[in-house]
Amino acid sequence: MNLTVFVVDDDDAIRSSLSRALRKRGYEVEAFASAEAFLGAWNGQSGGCLILDHGMPGMSGLELQKRLAGQDYLLPIIFITGHGGVPESVQAIKAGAVDFLEKPFRQAVLVERIETALGIASERLAAREGCQKTRARFDRLTAREAEIVDHMVENPSGTSSKEVGARLGISPRTVDHHRARIMEKLGIRSVAELIALAGRPGGQG
Amino acid sequence: MNLTVFVVDDDDAIRSSLSRALRKRGYEVEAFASAEAFLGAWNGQSGGCLILDHGMPGMSGLELQKRLAGQDYLLPIIFITGHGGVPESVQAIKAGAVDFLEKPFRQAVLVERIETALGIASERLAAREGCQKTRARFDRLTAREAEIVDHMVENPSGTSSKEVGARLGISPRTVDHHRARIMEKLGIRSVAELIALAGRPGGQG
DNA sequence: CCCGCCATAGGCAGATCTGCCTAGGCAACC
């Protein structure tokens, strides 16, 4: 897995020195002068971490964080700040940032935090991969099949063909037929496994 | 639900003025001069929130936080600090604190944070109550019954009496018998419901 | 127009579940 360190800071000096220092240490680095520039270039997929200046003209670091949190955010965020203090750090961490450093900071400290952040990034990528595999299987279900799955997941006490059929207004026999297809498509063998799969999407890969 | 505001601070002046001010606003308040004193008096059950000085002689606020996190911690923690800065606040929030205020702070701000914290406390209490009800039902299962439940939960693809019986080295018929008791004791009607219950302990009350 | 996919539905046989019955062995408690 290729992990990239994204640097977003409006301060040219910091951005370039940080980029150089990190590249020298072997990191893949992409740097942007503003949150807007990052969003424009960001494909929403690449794994890595984000080193984000807190106080920037235009979109602030916190706003960018919110924007990314709206999507499924895979990038652990390390804030760096010149002026921010405790309230800002509290807000950032509560919003999901993994770290918050005050300028000036030692590069060794930042590198250590980056290592932690990249570790978290790997976990998130792995978790997402698990989710996607499961979701991909669920996506192969037809509309009716998905409806039956939903009904069973939301109402696990009544999973018999009789009850599901009554709820959907179709014959129990037809529910049997759909269920067999569901089991086949999802590669499972029992309704219990279906419930388990739906409950913990990352589950069994 | 009676919610209490616990104040732990070694500074007598702050402790007493804070207690008085909060009591005047209608809060139930208990104040302690040290983390140790709090732990000695704390029953591990009462709901409320904890206003905790970060830097105290003896056990520090962070240590107390760790100690409480080891148990199921129901008390949202608001740190207050005289000397701590960004790194301390980051550590505290990452460890689960709901807020971090620097002294001096306005009482109005603290009160607002307390309200938020007490709201969180209510949610935690409600969640715990849900969990406990479910757990109480599970606790009524005998050892063998629990074993069968575990096997089904961990291995939802093979929940048939035949397979469980083979795994446990007993007759499928006996598994049937145990399972009937399990269903009766847990008040459920299908293995699917059992899986759902085990997967989301707070689930259906 | 035919083919493939989907939803519907039934038959049938064998497997499994469910509820209700009995029953022996064992350990704990009164």
Next chain:
DNA sequence: GGTTGCCTAGGCAGATCTGCCTATGGCGGG
């Protein structure tokens, strides 16, 4: 010694699941 609770196990009947077959009708692509 009796009672109670648990684990074991079987019988039996009715319900349900499962896999395999057929079949009809709708809908869209080639």
